[in-house]
Amino acid sequence: MTTEQELRSLFNTLDGDQDGKISINELFLSPGLSAVISSQTKTTSPQGLIAQYDSDKDGSITFEELKQAVKEASSLT
Ligand SMILES: [Ca+2]
Ligand SMILES: [Ca+2]
Numbered sequence: 745m746t747t748e749q750e751l752r753s754l755f756n757t758l759d760g761d762q763d764g765k766i767s768i769n770e771l772f773l774s775p776g777l778s779a780v781i782s783s784q785t786k787t788t789s790p791q792g793l794i795a796q797y798d799s800d801k802d803g804s805i806t807f808e809e810l811k812q813a814v815k816e817a818s819s820l821t
Contacts, residue, residue: 746784746814754780755807765804768794781810786817 746754758766758777771778771790778790787793797813798805805813 748811751784751811751814752807755810765802765806766810767804784817785810785813787813 754777755766756762758770758774758781760770760773768790771781771793778793781793782788782790785793785797787796793813794803794805797809797816799809799812
């Protein structure tokens with residue numbers, strides 16, 4: 745399980761242009777970090793992550809969406 749603080753720093757590292765959202769391009773730019781996100785959210789790819797957890801359908805993942813994704817994934821087990 746990842747703490748909110750760890751998740752926040754992961755999010756900030758992935759958000760290369762610091763606009764507060766992780767786009768699919770940013771996920772592809774950091775394959776190592778994307779793999780961590782994938783394992784935390786039980787998805788297999790950046791596309792899968794966005795397809796499953798982009799709740800407002802803007803094509804990118806906000807911190808709130810990421811947090812929700814991790815929460816949902818960890819309560820599934
Ligand atoms: Ca961004
Ligand atoms: Ca979104």
